[in-house]
Amino acid sequence: MIVADRKPLDEILEMVGDANRILVSACNTCVTVCLAGGRREAAILASQIRIHAQEAGRTVEVRENCLERHCDPEFLAELAGELEWADVMVSTACGVGVNLASEVYPSARIIPGLNTSFFGATDAPGRWLEMCGGCGDCVLHRTGGICPIVRCAKSILNGPCGGSQDGKCEVDPDTPCAWQEIIDRLALQGRSAELEAVEPVKDWGTSHSGGRRRRIVDEVFQAEGEGEA
Amino acid sequence: MLSKDTVAFLCANGGQLLDAAYPEVLGDAVRVPIPCASRLDVVHVLRAVEQGARRVLVVACPAGNCRSMVGPDEAERRLHRAAALLREAGSHAQCILARAAANAPEDLRSTLAASLEDAANQIEEAPA
Numbered sequence: 001m002i003v004a005d006r007k008p009l010d011e012i013l014e015m016v017g018d019a020n021r022i023l024v025s026a027c028n029t030c031v032t033v034c035l036a037g038g039r040r041e042a043a044i045l046a047s048q049i050r051i052h053a054q055e056a057g058r059t060v061e062v063r064e065n066c067l068e069r070h071c072d073p074e075f076l077a078e079l080a081g082e083l084e085w086a087d088v089m090v091s092t093a094c095g096v097g098v099n100l101a102s103e104v105y106p107s108a109r110i111i112p113g114l115n116t117s118f119f120g121a122t123d124a125p126g127r128w129l130e131m132c133g134g135c136g137d138c139v140l141h142r143t144g145g146i147c148p149i150v151r152c153a154k155s156i157l158n159g160p161c162g163g164s165q166d167g168k169c170e171v172d173p174d175t176p177c178a179w180q181e182i183i184d185r186l187a188l189q190g191r192s193a194e195l196e197a198v199e200p201v202k203d204w205g206t207s208h209s210g211g212r213r214r215r216i217v218d219e220v221f222q223a224e225g226e227g228e229a
Numbered sequence: 230m231l232s233k234d235t236v237a238f239l240c241a242n243g244g245q246l247l248d249a250a251y252p253e254v255l256g257d258a259v260r261v262p263i264p265c266a267s268r269l270d271v272v273h274v275l276r277a278v279e280q281g282a283r284r285v286l287v288v289a290c291p292a293g294n295c296r297s298m299v300g301p302d303e304a305e306r307r308l309h310r311a312a313a314l315l316r317e318a319g320s321h322a323q324c325i326l327a328r329a330a331a332n333a334p335e336d337l338r339s340t341l342a343a344s345l346e347d348a349a350n351q352i353e354e355a356p357a
Contacts, residue, residue, distance in 0.1 A: 043272045047272065048318040054279070
């Protein structure tokens with residue numbers, strides 16, 4: 001899932017400025033699961049904005065809603081009426097949702113309530129760990145399902161580096177060395193010999209450095225006939 | 230004596246029974262029964278303050294006395310979070326957790342007395 005953190009209230013209030021009608025719009029997908037921007041978190045933020053206004057002697061009207069997803073235009077249609085009303089919308093969706101809502105409603109002022117952080121998984125209740133760098137050229141089949149792009153601080157593809165000590169990363173002694181984990185995992189699977197193979201230089205053109213990425217499923221895209229070429 | 234600007238969330242297995250037997254302890258506080266203190270949510274506290282409460286009290290069971298085992302601990306964590314969120318929003322509303330069994334009104338009285346004294350001291354210490 002996409003993992004995010006809520007921005008500090010001061011930062012959100014600064015972006016909201018002197019708006020009097022504020023819509024806080026939550027997303028019922030990833031950010032609900034990571035307890036950053038779901039219905040409950042939107043309720044908390046809306047309540048904080050109201051309380052802050054009361055303490056400052058201001059009158060603001062804050063509405064809350066929660067869309068099933070902010071990353072599909074059809075769900076964003078629900079926002080149309082609310083955005084007619086609102087001076088500003090604080091989105092507690094991830095950055096994808098803020099981007100798309102801003103494209104669908106270009107004249108609306110839509111601001112991010114979250115800092116979108118990473119692709120991660122639930123490690124324990126209340127804790128999420130980054131698991132995938134979304135590099136566009138997956139190597140997990142060679143590394144026992146452990147992503148060296150994000151789980152190794154240096155994104156090394158032929159590790160470990162010299163800083164690996166007692167199975168821990170030199171960057172943080174509480175973080176396991178991803179390459180130690182990869183070696184242990186491949187040993188467990190009886191695949192240690194595969195570590196002798198040298199991973200070639202990675203083509204980062206499939207990652208962020210190759211510009212904006214897109215995925216097209218031809219038969220669907222042609223049938224719809226709309227969208228970016 | 231508590232006034233109407235206090236909202237008291239009462240565990241149905243403890244605080245609510247205490248209040249039924251000793252209603253004078255909570256005075257004019259607005260009572261909100263909850264099935265267990267662990268059912269308290271941060272949003273409940275924020276909404277109470279939003280609607281005018283200057284003090285939010287949660288009456289949970291003492292440690293080891295909770296029917297759901299961890300109710301008071303869960304309530305304490307959430308009340309701390311709510312207090313932090315209130316401070317972030319600029320509110321000075323007071324959040325109080327009292328651990329008192331249904332037959333122990335003195336425990337609730339003493340927690341309230343200490344909390345009210347703390348609040349009074351904070352007001353005195355606050356710059357004009």
